[in-house]
Amino acid sequence: MHAADIQDRDGGVIVMATLFGAFPFLLKLYADGGYQGPIFANALKLVVANVNVEIVKRSDAAKGFVLVPRRWVVERTFAWLGRCRRLAKDWECLNGKALAFLRLASIRLMVRKLSNPA
DSSP states (O other): OOOTTSOHHHHHHHHHHHHHHHOTTOOEEEEOGGGOSHHHHHHHHHHOTTOEEEEOOOOTTOOSOOOOTTHHHHHHHHHHHHTSHHHHSOOOSSHHHHHHHHHHHHHHHHHHHHHOOO
């Protein structure tokens, strides 16, 4: 997470540096169309050299509802996290508390997936 006065493309590099520093085995990054362009790509290459960035964007010719590739992964994860009562609404005043409950919900999901592989 970063402050609201930082543009997503600029703040994304900060978040990705932290993420890929904690998980160096990650090699692929799917990003929204807001992260396209040489500014984000060059800044990310300076921070993390071996990450392959794929921009997933909606077709310009599409009208109405169109399924965007890989977007379902994000929406599915948000739906899983939304099942947690504490994350259903934005109740937290401090980012640290919100992040703590997000981590707890993620741990709960991982434990459930690991304990019941079927």
